[in-house]
Amino acid sequence: MGDGEERRYEEDTVFEGDHAIYNLAAETLGVDPSKCVVVEDSAIGLAAAKAAGMTCIVTKSGYTADEDFVNADAVFDCIGDPPEERFDLSFCGSLLQKQFVS
Template sequence: MLEDNLLFDCDGVLVDTEKDGHRVSFNDTFNEKELGVTWDVDLYGELLKIGGGKERMTAYFNKTGWPEKAPKSEEERKEFIASLHKRKTELFMALIEEIVTSSARRCKVSAVVSFLLGPERAEKIKAIYTLAANTLGVDPSSCVVVEDSAIGLAAAKAAAMKCIVTKSGYTADEDFLNADAVFDCIGDPPEERFDLAFCGSLLEKQYVS
């Protein structure tokens, strides 16, 4: 059934959490650790071009300078970043847990969403989608992914999956040329932008010469 092959990115698709979820949790973590760092809305939009929270912080500190409280050696800095990311994730999960749960129930999303949000999730988005297909016992080429970013689109395509893009506030100007379809949002009944039948039609196209 297509319902089992339909994979949703969470941030920016099911819940628009980047600006008011992840960014806030990063800032709360920086504040807790007294690092003197704040990511405003525009800056965070630029940082989102870097995939991964740990990679995002590392790139930012490499460019702007490391906080005084940060260790000096490369290995210790990796541990420092990992500890910041762990705390940020704890704060984010506490902030968003109720919203994600209610959204997943409303959209009838597969349990894979909860799995992908868990502590054992893969680091790379492509690996996550491949893992999701394997967990569901389906062929990646029979899956349709709903994403909101160019990074997510590239990952879905690298995993040999069809990809629908629903733009979010931070990704509206990104390049989605390789997407199978692009919409401004998923929409709510009776004004939804696409449905299961539309997703199924994308899979049928791959068999047309």
């Protein structure tokens, strides 16, 4: 590094399944957690997202296909190219709208 240059590195240690990472993301962005949509691929990630008060979409993987995703707001087998199941920002927005209507 040259004169006058400073490099900073900050690290937050968060374990998988800890909702703190989602809380940190919402806080950093200045967004209410209830207005966030998380995309996860495991039951432990789903639990963390829901514990943070966020909407959660699950995309199954080969490793997590048999896990229980009953608390997910939506579950997709994949998010690949057509003709596979897909979701977009409009779909995410509709999930958030459902929360406020219910």
